[in-house]
Amino acid sequence: MENGAVGPDPAVAAVRLAVRGTLREIEPGDLVLVACSGGADSLALAGALAFEAARSGHRAGGITVDHGLQEGSAERAAGVVRTMAGLGLDPVEAVRVAVGTSGGPEAAARDARYTALADAAARHRAAAVLLGHTLDDQAETVLLGLARGSGARSLAGMPKAAGRYRRPLLDLDRDLIRRACLAMGLAPWDDPHNGDPAFARVRVRRDVLPVLERELGPRVAAALARTARMLRDDADALDAWAERALREATVPAGAPTPRSAGGSPPAETGEGAAHGRRAGASPREAGGAAVPTADARTEKAPSALRVGALAELPRAVRTRVLRRAAIAAGSPPGTLAAVHIDAADALVTAWRGQSHVDLPGRVRVWRRYEKLLFGPSESSEI
Structure with a gap:
């Protein structure tokens, strides 16, 4: 709550300042929605948005997503709607989603939630959707990516802005935000899933980060989040380079792309044959299936x-x-793994006559006449 002439609680001031910075990037008069689960992070974000939008000339509303995974979820969602309306947010609504099973329970719930948020933003013509992720969430994301052996893009964590989504609280820690929530007079709901060790993120939060803090010193979460920011800068630069390189390496449409009618490729000469070391073929590569031979x-x-x-x-x-x-050839990003890209890379750097590489989504990569070709696999060979 406010403290008279002294001003707001320092934690409240920090959250409001973060939201104020985000609103400066959005045109006054535009609608900004907050995704609010009823937890401390998103409730504090909702309270700060309501306060700042009234002063910046933005319209502010809120969406809560009911995943339907716990008893009484509809009633809790209705309570969150009432709280958001009490803050002065308008429009406010609860959206019920059906959570599938693809990718595991966490991924399926996340996919359903983002689909609902995107639909709500389009329906209300919102310029932005604010998400309540914190510095601690960022640190957990980095550790999970590290455990999976992910690349720089995954270790770069969550961006502050991506499309219509904004994460104003990404530089603030969870304890500060909870203090802000309570100082605003808001009563957060603690989701029991956030304490369920069946979820990897919960184990990182409950077990891994405290050990790192104890053994390596305080502020480990802040250091991980800082590393994520630096890696994001590196990943952005590499991605921009890759976009240019892709355009420069692409053979123009209509240029001849000869294909062998048999399974054995013609001998290669020149720069492509001399690069790299012998790479071990995967079982699928070793199968030696013929390259597609449909009439060009x-x-x-x-x-x-x-x-x-x-x-x-x-x-x-x-x-x-x-x-x-x-x-671009049709391989789904979610199932295209590093092992697939490594195998395709061997066709460039460790070429010893490998037949082809099959990728998820019935996409095949093969090498012919100093070209690397990406096209559909024949269903009979998958």
Whole structure:
């Protein structure tokens, strides 16, 4: 609550200042929605948005997503709607979603939630949706990415802004935000799932981070979040380089892309044959299935990249180019893993006559005449 002439509680002031900075990036008069679960982080965010929007000329509303995973979830969602309306947010609504099973319970709930938020933002024509992720959430995300052996993009954590989504609280820790929530006179709901050790993120929060703090000293979460910011800068630069490299390596549409009718590729010469060491073939690569032989006059030409241009790139850039080309050919990003990209990379850097590489989504990569081609696999060979 406010403290007379002294001003608001310092924790409240910090949260409001973070929201104020985000609103400066959005045109006055535009609608800004807050995604509010009823937990301390999102409730504090909702309270700060209501306060700041009234002073900045923005319209402010709120959305709560009912995942339907716990008894009484509809009643809790209705309570969150009443709280948001009491703060002066308008429009406010609860959206019920059906959570699937793809990718596990955490991923499925997240997918359902973001789909609901995107639909709500489109329905209300909102310019932005504010999310209550904190510095601690960022640290947990980095540790989870590290445990999975993910690359720089995953270790870079969550961005402050992505499309219509904004994360104003990403530089503030969870304890401060909870103090702000209570100082605003708001009563948060503590989701029991946030204490369930069945979830990897809960184990990181409850067990891993406290050990790191005890053994390595305080502020480990802040250090991890700072590392994520630096890695995001690096990843952004590499991604921009990869975009340019992809354009430069792409063979123009309509250029000839010869194909062998048999399973054995013609011998390669020149710069593509001399790069890299022998790479071990995966079981699928070792199968030696023939390259697709459909009539090129009726089949859509595969996309093609010049091997020489790829071979000159640093690996960090080249693998990004290969990933983009695979996704453009139809390979689903969610199932396209590092092992697939490594196998495709071996066609460039460790070429010893490998037949092809099969990627998720029935996409095949093969090498012919100093070109790396991406096209559909034949269903009979998958």
